[in-house]
Structures are given as C-alpha cells and as structure tokens.
Amino acid sequence: MLTDTDSEGARGVEAVKEHGGTVIVQDPETDEFHGMPTATVRTARWTTFCRWPPSPPPSPT
Numbered sequence: 001m002l003t004d005t006d007s008e009g010a011r012g013v014e015a016v017k018e019h020g021g022t023v024i025v026q027d028p029e030t031d032e033f034h035g036m037p038t039a040t041v042r043t044a045r046w047t048t049f050c051r052w053p054p055s056p057p058p059s060p061t
C-alpha cells in the first residue's frame with residue numbers, strides 16, 4: 001500500500017509494476033486528498049481502479 005498527499009507515491013507505482021506487482025488506484029473523486037491517486041492515474045501503470053467506499057450491494061427485494 002502506498003499513500004501520499006502528492007505525487008511521490010507515483011514513483012512507488014513504477015517500482016511495483018517493474019517487479020510484477022499489482023496496483024489498485026482509488027478514484028480521485030472519492031479520495032479526501034486527490035494528489036496521489038491523480039498522479040497514479042497519470043502514470044497509466046495501474047492495474048485496476050476502485051471507488052472507496054465501495055458501492056453498497058443492492059437491496060433484497
């Protein structure tokens with residue numbers, strides 16, 4: 001897990017991917033601090049994208 005309030009974590013993303021790791025980036029719109037997820041998205045090296053908190057499951061009918 002990488003966390004930061006600026007773009008420094010994006011360098012960590014590069015290292016993770018260079019070693020075959022998986023990068024899940026939080027949607028910048030759902031993050032209190034947009035800097036790192038935005039920088040990570042710009043690297044185009046992420047594996048998957050998520051919203052946090054996740055959407056609730058549908059209500060049973």
